[in-house]
Amino acid sequence: MYFSRFYRLREGEEYPPRSGPIGGDLGYLKYGVFVGDNRTFSVTLATPTVDDELRKMLADPVVFDSCARQLVATAPWLDGRAQPITEQVHVMAGLLNRWRQYVRDGRPLATGLIPVGDAVLCTNPLYGRGCSIAFWGAHLMAQAVAAHPDDPLAMVGAYDSALRAEIYPWYRAGVEQDAEARRVAAALLAGDDPDGDTSDPRTFMRSVFRDGLLPAMRSDAVVLRAFFRSFNLLSPPDAMATDADVGARVFAAWQERDQRPPEPQLGPAHRADLLALLPA
Numbered sequence: 001m002y003f004s005r006f007y008r009l010r011e012g013e014e015y016p017p018r019s020g021p022i023g024g025d026l027g028y029l030k031y032g033v034f035v036g037d038n039r040t041f042s043v044t045l046a047t048p049t050v051d052d053e054l055r056k057m058l059a060d061p062v063v064f065d066s067c068a069r070q071l072v073a074t075a076p077w078l079d080g081r082a083q084p085i086t087e088q089v090h091v092m093a094g095l096l097n098r099w100r101q102y103v104r105d106g107r108p109l110a111t112g113l114i115p116v117g118d119a120v121l122c123t124n125p126l127y128g129r130g131c132s133i134a135f136w137g138a139h140l141m142a143q144a145v146a147a148h149p150d151d152p153l154a155m156v157g158a159y160d161s162a163l164r165a166e167i168y169p170w171y172r173a174g175v176e177q178d179a180e181a182r183r184v185a186a187a188l189l190a191g192d193d194p195d196g197d198t199s200d201p202r203t204f205m206r207s208v209f210r211d212g213l214l215p216a217m218r219s220d221a222v223v224l225r226a227f228f229r230s231f232n233l234l235s236p237p238d239a240m241a242t243d244a245d246v247g248a249r250v251f252a253a254w255q256e257r258d259q260r261p262p263e264p265q266l267g268p269a270h271r272a273d274l275l276a277l278l279p280a
């Protein structure tokens with residue numbers, strides 16, 4: 001669930017230096033700051049839906065601001081330089097991945113209709129892919145219409161095939177990322193260590209992400225470019241994992257994880273620590 005509040009800089013104040021992180025993922029809480037126009041910005045905090053306690057607390061504007069001040073990337077924004085322009089905390093739920101099949105066994109289920117964008121496929125907004133997917137899908141539709149102007153069945157079939165080949169993998173990636181995020185959040189909510197089972201391949205992948213990919217992105221332009229190609233849907237979701245050169249660079253950074261300081265914490269490491277800092 002998203003919790004958002006909007007702010008405007010006070011007269012004479014400026015945005016904080018924008019050289020550090022703009023958000024973070026603590027496992028039990030994800031967050032970010034988003035700059036707007038006219039000296040405005042918003043802060044968004046996101047909790048798992050199962051966390052009833054935190055979910056109810058963050059809907060209170062005082063608790064919300066207090067929480068944002070405990071988080072490394074948002075604290076400088078709420079140090080008094082800005083004032084809220086929304087009295088309430090805006091809450092948004094129902095963040096999901098959804099694939100609607102308009103074609104089954106090669107036959108359209110509804111004629112006279114070609115859906116695009118969220119109507120056919122939507123991914124969790126957290127991943128920021130919806131607009132790119134919608135534009136890309138519209139291009140695939142235009143190509144199918146141009147290729148089969150006089151044959152509606154072939155037109156719809158070509159469009160459906162293109163969606164399945166190009167865009168469906170991003171839906172699957174969203175489903176898998178959400179499942180992993182839910183697993184981690186549930187473990188943290190229960191007071192368990194999500195990385196406790198070292199034989200679990202997911203634990204290994206989290207370690208490679210945290211201690212391999214993240215540091216490599218800061219020091220290796222090849223890895224950084226590969227990440228942004230994937231982030232902007234210019235390469236398939238598994239491109240980074242299957243590129244031998246990128247993989248070798250990420251693992252080289254991971255191998256050196258004990259020879260450098262641990263990755264910086266972007267907020268209280270434990271949910272209980274954050275709760276203890278919030279007003280009752």
Ligand SMILES: Cc1cc2nc3c(=O)[nH]c(=O)nc-3n(C[C@H](O)[C@H](O)[C@H](O)COP(=O)(O)OP(=O)(O)OC[C@H]3O[C@@H](n4cnc5c(N)ncnc54)[C@H](O)[C@@H]3O)c2cc1C
Nearest residue numbers: 002092116117118119122125126127128129130131132134
């Ligand atoms: C909170 C949130 C954050 C997001 N963040 C990002 C992000 O950072 N990056 C990103 O790429 N994507 C993001 N997305 C996803 C992105 O907004 C959508 O994927 C994208 O807008 C889909 O475009 P669309 O044209 O399919 O649908 P929409 O943009 O929803 O457009 C559908 C339009 O149809 C109108 N409509 C509905 N019913 C009718 C009717 N009966 N008659 C007439 N009009 C109607 C609606 O009012 C709406 O204007 C986010 C989504 C949400 C909810």
